[in-house]
Structures are given as structure tokens and as C-alpha cells.
Amino acid sequence: MTSSFETRAIHDGQAFDPTTGAVVPPIYQTSTFVQDGIGGFRSGYEYGRSANPTRDSLQTVLASLEGGSHAFSFASGLAAEDSLLRAVLSPGSRVVMGNDVYGGTHRLVNRVWRPWGVDLVTVDMSDLDAVRAVVAAAPTTVLWVETPSNPLMKISDIAALASIGHDAGALVVVDNTFASPYIQQPLALGADVVVHSTTKYLGGHSDTLGGALVLQDAELAEKVGFIQFGVGAVSAPMEAWLTVRGIKTLGVRVDRHSENAQAVAEAVVGHPAAAQVFYPGLSSHPGHELAARQMKRFGGMLSVGLAGGAAAARQFAEATEIFQLAESLGGVESLIGYPTAMTHASVIGTELEVPDNIVRLSVGIESVDDLVADVVQALDRVQ
Structure with a gap:
């Protein structure tokens, strides 16, 4: 069977x-x-x-x-x-x-x-x-x-x-x-x-x-x-x-990761501090239809481009309370990172160099209301 x-x-x-x-x-x-x-x-x-x-x-x-x-x-x-x-x-x-x-x-x-x-x-x-x-x-x-x-x-x-x-x-x-x-x-x-x-x-x-x-x-x-x-x-x-x-818990975890990430992405869209939101679950994402065909869910990862540039991105990455500033991803806890100086520092100066206004979020399985509130309050603090 x-x-x-x-x-x-x-x-x-x-x-x-x-x-x-x-x-x-x-x-x-x-x-x-x-x-x-x-x-x-x-x-x-x-x-x-x-x-x-x-x-x-x-x-x-x-x-x-x-x-x-x-x-x-x-x-x-x-x-x-x-x-x-x-x-x-x-x-x-x-x-x-x-x-x-x-x-x-x-x-x-x-x-x-x-x-x-x-x-x-x-x-x-x-x-x-x-x-x-x-x-x-x-x-x-x-x-x-x-x-x-x-x-x-x-x-x-x-x-x-x-x-x-x-x-x-x-x-x-x-x-x-x-x-x-x-x-x-x-x-x-x-x-x-x-x-x-x-x-x-x-x-x-x-x-x-x-x-x-x-x-x-x-x-x-x-x-x-x-x-x-x-x-x-x-x-x-x-x-x-x-x-x-x-x-053993991959399925239930990823379902929750995906639901939470969708909610966070939708909450960030339209915030004056956010110039771009990179999440395939958004209909505005250029790969949305392909992702819907190729993937069962849209996953727990998203990135945000800050309108205020590098300084705003660093400020946002250091302003969250539930999202912890750390490298890695995919854990039950939510993490936030600044790829330019963290996960992708080795590609500075190459074609892969990440724009310095990008912040990456690994959305965990905590309360979705708490996660959304945390991201919004951090964006509200960006000058």
C-alpha cells in the first residue's frame, strides 16, 4: 500500500x-x-x-x-x-x-x-x-x-x-x-x-x-x-x-509556516516603509502562477525591500522582538536577517550581490497575530 x-x-x-x-x-x-x-x-x-x-x-x-x-x-x-x-x-x-x-x-x-x-x-x-x-x-x-x-x-x-x-x-x-x-x-x-x-x-x-x-x-x-x-x-x-x-512533523509545520508567511506578507504590502514584498503567495509576485502549479504551498520564507534603503533595512532587521536576528531559516521560531552583511556577504561584488535594502524573514509557527504585530511595529519604527 x-x-x-x-x-x-x-x-x-x-x-x-x-x-x-x-x-x-x-x-x-x-x-x-x-x-x-x-x-x-x-x-x-x-x-x-x-x-x-x-x-x-x-x-x-x-x-x-x-x-x-x-x-x-x-x-x-x-x-x-x-x-x-x-x-x-x-x-x-x-x-x-x-x-x-x-x-x-x-x-x-x-x-x-x-x-x-x-x-x-x-x-x-x-x-x-x-x-x-x-x-x-x-x-x-x-x-x-x-x-x-x-x-x-x-x-x-x-x-x-x-x-x-x-x-x-x-x-x-x-x-x-x-x-x-x-x-x-x-x-x-x-x-x-x-x-x-x-x-x-x-x-x-x-x-x-x-x-x-x-x-x-x-x-x-x-x-x-x-x-x-x-x-x-x-x-x-x-x-x-x-x-x-x-x-515527522514536517507537514503540519510547513502548513503553519506557509499560513503565517502569507499573513505577514499581506500585512507588509502597502506599508509606507516597504517598497517591495517578495513572496510567491502574493498574486503580484511574477512567479505566483508557476508557484501555484509547481508547489503545494508557498512556504515560510519572504523578503522585504525597504523604501529607505540600507539604513532602513538595518533598522528594521534590528527592531523586531519575536523575530530574532540570526542566520539560518526553517525552524519553528521566526528569524530575521540582513543578507547583504549576513548570509550573502560572500557574494558582494559579484552578479549575486543582494540589494542592500533587502531583509529576509523566516516566518515561524508562533501565533500569527503576534508575528504580524511584531513586523508592523518594527516597520512603523523605521525612519
């Missing part, structure tokens, strides 16, 4: 402990495993870097929720991205990515991979003609898509981009961190690989760090698995267990 998303999120990879009957499987907090004679691995377990039952449980549910055949859990989202790139890039390879991606992703390719002979080109992924022109200009190894994008919330057509990428012989990768598998299913839309910072919505409680890759192709999975084993950037048992714990 094929279960619904919410049921799989709770049960896949989470069989009760057969020894004690514990509903929640134990954390296998061990670095090594006793062998039944030399080379006689019990259930395939040898050493914590190669495999661990707690990490396997996380990988099982990740593959299930993203509709993939293989999933890999890493120490961070960037570790996941780097391992994928190690598996597919070589000197002379070319990566095409959006001009509004997470600053750390751009930094990884621009500062780590380019010196090794990898070419990087950025383009507006919401402009399909521009993407076609860029991938046609030279052989492209990887087409890297992030939708919704960070922090300007651009919506890119995954199915169309997958077609463009595959026609050019490129591997199509989608960063699904902002949406989560509850909202968006990139593999079903034609993508080859899904990447996550599991630190965000999947973990959901700002208490664990991790990353993941989910894919279908067995040959690529073998390469990624070897890189993960050989390099060793695996998630620890406690981190994996906490992420599984978070995933």
Missing part, C-alpha cells in the same frame, strides 16, 4: 525496536561494530563512516519523501553539495547556476572549484530563453537550480529547466531547501538530483546541522556513495536522529 506523505514521514525507516518494542528506534551512538569473524559484518555494518543504522533510517525516509531511489545524509548542506560536485566535475567542467542562489553555494563553486579549472556561469533561471542561450554557448556539466531562490524568492520552472538541461547533456540539480519535499517534488518534475540543507525545514528546530542528496540514477549514486565514504563528511548519529525527529 502506498501511504500519504504525512504517514511516510512518520513511519518510513522507523520500524520499532524489535528487542524492546520501543516505538522510537534507538540512536546508534557508536563508531564501530563487532564483526562475526574477519569480514563478517552484522547487517552490513563495519564502521561509522561507512554506515550507521540511525543514518540509514534518515536516508530511507529522505528517499521516500523526495521520490528517489537513493539518499545520502551529510554533515552539512555544503558538504552534500561538494560531494555531488566531486562526483561529476573535473577540470574543464562547466556549472551554470542561478544568479540568486544561496551565497554559500556560489562561494563553494566560485572559490573552491574554479581554481581547480571548473567554469562557473550565472544566469536568471526564471528567464528560460536566457538559460537556453547560456547552456548552448558551451558544453554544460551541471545546471544548478534553486527555487524559490534565496533571498529574492524567484520561482523557476523545474520541468522546463530539466528539459533544457537534459537537451544540453547536463545534470540537473535542484536545491529544494526552501520548499521542502512536502511542498515541491523536483525529481517528479524531471530533476536528476535534489539537494537539501536538512538544518532548515527538515530538521525544523534549529538544533541540528546536516545536508542531503536524493537521486534516482544508480551509477551516480555509486559515485556519490564512494565520495561520501572516501571523504567522510557524514552526518553523526545524533544529528541524523534529530533530523528524523523533525521530519
Whole structure:
């Protein structure tokens, strides 16, 4: 029987402990495993870097929720991205990515991979003609898509981009961190690989760090698995267990995140201090109709462009009371950040430089009335 998303999120990879009957499987907090004679691995377990039952449980549910055949859990989202790139890039390879991606992703390719002979080109992924022109200009190894994008919330057509990428012989990768598998299913839309910072919505409680890759192709999975084993950037048992714990409530949390973000966005629209509101749930958003087709909900992330420029943006970001000034996103608590000096500081001076009047909000699951009141009072204080 094929279960619904919410049921799989709770049960896949989470069989009760057969020894004690514990509903929640134990954390296998061990670095090594006793062998039944030399080379006689019990259930395939040898050493914590190669495999661990707690990490396997996380990988099982990740593959299930993203509709993939293989999933890999890493120490961070960037570790996941780097391992994928190690598996597919070589000197002379070319990566095409959006001009509004997470600053750390751009930094990884621009500062780590380019010196090794990898070419990087950025383009507006919401402009399909521009993407076609860029991938046609030279052989492209990887087409890297992030939708919704960070922090300007651009919506890119995954199915169309997958077609463009595959026609050019490129591997199509989608960063699904902002949406989560509850909202968006990139593999079903034609993508080859899904990447996550599991630190965000999947973990959901700002208490664990991790990353993941989910894919279908067995040959690529073998390469990624070897890189993960050989390099060793695996998630620890406690981190994996906490992420599984978070995933169990992903559906109900993201429903609340989305409802709250919609209300906050609508409250900000028209405020004299706000020049722009970037949220795909607004009918005025240029990607609204595509998002409505491609996503189940519109998510918990939004950004605001302050009419008063950089000074007003900084003032707003420091004036909220419930929204806490911090990097990261996707936790149950609301966070606010100033991308120019925080999450995207590494891309200052590049095409990805974020306008200095932008403030990003990760809308949590607190009382929606409290959140709206907090944002409005902070905007009212902007001079």
C-alpha cells in the first residue's frame, strides 16, 4: 500500500525496536561494530563512516519523501553539495547556476572549484530563453537550480529547466531547501538530483546541522556513495536522529509556516516603509502562477525591500522582538536577517550581490497575530 506523505514521514525507516518494542528506534551512538569473524559484518555494518543504522533510517525516509531511489545524509548542506560536485566535475567542467542562489553555494563553486579549472556561469533561471542561450554557448556539466531562490524568492520552472538541461547533456540539480519535499517534488518534475540543507525545514528546530542528496540514477549514486565514504563528511548519529525527529512533523509545520508567511506578507504590502514584498503567495509576485502549479504551498520564507534603503533595512532587521536576528531559516521560531552583511556577504561584488535594502524573514509557527504585530511595529519604527 502506498501511504500519504504525512504517514511516510512518520513511519518510513522507523520500524520499532524489535528487542524492546520501543516505538522510537534507538540512536546508534557508536563508531564501530563487532564483526562475526574477519569480514563478517552484522547487517552490513563495519564502521561509522561507512554506515550507521540511525543514518540509514534518515536516508530511507529522505528517499521516500523526495521520490528517489537513493539518499545520502551529510554533515552539512555544503558538504552534500561538494560531494555531488566531486562526483561529476573535473577540470574543464562547466556549472551554470542561478544568479540568486544561496551565497554559500556560489562561494563553494566560485572559490573552491574554479581554481581547480571548473567554469562557473550565472544566469536568471526564471528567464528560460536566457538559460537556453547560456547552456548552448558551451558544453554544460551541471545546471544548478534553486527555487524559490534565496533571498529574492524567484520561482523557476523545474520541468522546463530539466528539459533544457537534459537537451544540453547536463545534470540537473535542484536545491529544494526552501520548499521542502512536502511542498515541491523536483525529481517528479524531471530533476536528476535534489539537494537539501536538512538544518532548515527538515530538521525544523534549529538544533541540528546536516545536508542531503536524493537521486534516482544508480551509477551516480555509486559515485556519490564512494565520495561520501572516501571523504567522510557524514552526518553523526545524533544529528541524523534529530533530523528524523523533525521530519515527522514536517507537514503540519510547513502548513503553519506557509499560513503565517502569507499573513505577514499581506500585512507588509502597502506599508509606507516597504517598497517591495517578495513572496510567491502574493498574486503580484511574477512567479505566483508557476508557484501555484509547481508547489503545494508557498512556504515560510519572504523578503522585504525597504523604501529607505540600507539604513532602513538595518533598522528594521534590528527592531523586531519575536523575530530574532540570526542566520539560518526553517525552524519553528521566526528569524530575521540582513543578507547583504549576513548570509550573502560572500557574494558582494559579484552578479549575486543582494540589494542592500533587502531583509529576509523566516516566518515561524508562533501565533500569527503576534508575528504580524511584531513586523508592523518594527516597520512603523523605521525612519
